[in-house]
Amino acid sequence: MNSTLPKPDLRLQRENRAVISVRNLDHYFGKGQLKKQVLFDINLEIKSGEIVLMTGPSGSGKTTLLTLVGGLRSPHSGSLKILDQELCGASSGQLVMVRRQIGYIFQAHNLHRSLTALQNVRMGLEMHGTLSTAQMLQYAAEILEEVGLGDRMNYYPEDLSGGQKQRVAIARALVSHPPIVLADEPTAALDSKSGREVVNLMQKLAKEQGCTILLVTHDNRILDIADRIVSMEDGRLISS
Ligand code: ADP
Ligand code: MG
Numbered sequence: 001m002n003s004t005l006p007k008p009d010l011r012l013q014r015e016n017r018a019v020i021s022v023r024n025l026d027h028y029f030g031k032g033q034l035k036k037q038v039l040f041d042i043n044l045e046i047k048s049g050e051i052v053l054m055t056g057p058s059g060s061g062k063t064t065l066l067t068l069v070g071g072l073r074s075p076h077s078g079s080l081k082i083l084d085q086e087l088c089g090a091s092s093g094q095l096v097m098v099r100r101q102i103g104y105i106f107q108a109h110n111l112h113r114s115l116t117a118l119q120n121v122r123m124g125l126e127m128h129g130t131l132s133t134a135q136m137l138q139y140a141a142e143i144l145e146e147v148g149l150g151d152r153m154n155y156y157p158e159d160l161s162g163g164q165k166q167r168v169a170i171a172r173a174l175v176s177h178p179p180i181v182l183a184d185e186p187t188a189a190l191d192s193k194s195g196r197e198v199v200n201l202m203q204k205l206a207k208e209q210g211c212t213i214l215l216v217t218h219d220n221r222i223l224d225i226a227d228r229i230v231s232m233e234d235g236r237l238i239s240s
Contacts, residue, residue, distance in 0.1 A: 018081075019180060019212045020046040020069055025078035027064055038064050040235045042078070048179075051206060051213045051225060056232030062216045063184055065232065069214060070182045071098040083179060100127055103173030103211075105183040105202075109165040111157040117144060117168045118153040124172040143171045147201055163194025170198065174205050181206065183215040192221055199225050 027039035038061045046052050056062055067073050068080060068087070074095065075088045082098050090098075103124070111120045121140035125131055131139070144153050147167040157165055166186060173181055183202070187195030199215075199222045206213050215226075223229060231238050 016047050018045045019048050019083055020044065020214065021079070021081040022065075022069070023079040025065075025068070025075060025080055027061075027068060027076055029064075038235050039068075042237050044230065044237060046212055046214060048212055049206075049210050050227045051203065051215070053223060053226040053229045054214065054216045054232060055218065055223075055229065060232040061235040062232050065237075066182050066184055066214065066216055070102050070104060071095040101178055101180060103176070103178040103181040105166075105169055105173045105181065105186045107185040107188045109157070109169040111165055111168055111172075113157055116154050116156055117149060117160065117171075120157070120168055121172045121175050124175040128176060139175055140171070143175045144168070146205070147171045161194070163190050163197060166190060166194070166198050167201065170202060170205070174202075174209065174211075177209050177211070179211055181211055181213045181215075183213065185216055185218065187217065187219050187222060195219060195222060 022042050022044040025039060025042040026037060028035050028037050030036050042065060054062055054065075068075050069082065071082065071087055071090075074090070078088060080087045083101060085094065085098055087095065087098065112123070115123070118137065118140050121144055122136045125136045125139060141150075141153060144150060147170060149164060149167055149171070152160060152164060157168070160168065166189070170186075173183075181202070186202070187198055190198060202213065202215070203225045205211075217223075228239075
């Protein structure tokens with residue numbers, strides 16, 4: 001691959017440093033009488049290259065924690081450091097900078113219906129602003145080959161199966177080689193075979209690119225890809 005794409009930070013890997021560090025994090029929704037605490041004193045440290053799975057019942061706070069770690073909402077109290085950047089009290093500009101270093105994979109693939117697979121994956125490179133259109137298309141095509149969709153590049157989402165759409169979403173999340181990937185129930189809408197393929201692929205790309213993965217799942221069939229499993233219960237994190 002071309003040198004203009006960010007390389008995984010090998011220094012971080014060598015030093016085995018925490019790329020995600022959460023300390024005494026609380027979070028609330030609502031105001032006044034309706035104010036409700038949904039996260040209680042969360043502590044979590046994830047090192048470079050680790051694959052951590054998070055399980056737990058619906059409503060226990062998993063998605064809320066993931067959106068905080070991803071800089072998609074602002075933490076209220078405690079400390080949340082992503083790649084050494086403190087997000088608690090961070091400006092919206094700082095949050096944007098952090099988001100650029102994260103690949104997101106959601107339960108619903110969130111592909112643009114009016115764009116082909118290739119164009120959707122290209123979107124994952126557009127925020128970098130340093131690549132020409134031809135380079136972006138080249139990298140998008142290469143990663144689509146890697147996820148086994150070399151013959152589907154010009155298909156629109158509606159002409160792809162659920163598993164294929166989710167593979168496009170994975171390609172889009174990983175094409176920029178982000179140091180961190182956050183995935184929220186990425187296999188929930190898939191049959192067991194497609195679900196397995198999708199996580200194997202995430203694991204392979206993560207190990208090759210040295211990225212850190214935090215993945216929320218209810219799916220017991222994929223727990224073996226984890227280096228570590230944590231679970232959330234009523235807004236509290238329990239390590240196992
Ligand atoms: P999970 O992903 O584990 O199912 P969530 O993080 O989505 O859990 O939700 C945790 C709790 O926070 C739930 O009680 C949910 O109703 C509440 N909640 C989630 N998002 C919001 C929101 N935007 N506004 C108010 N309450 C919310
Ligand atoms: Mg959720």
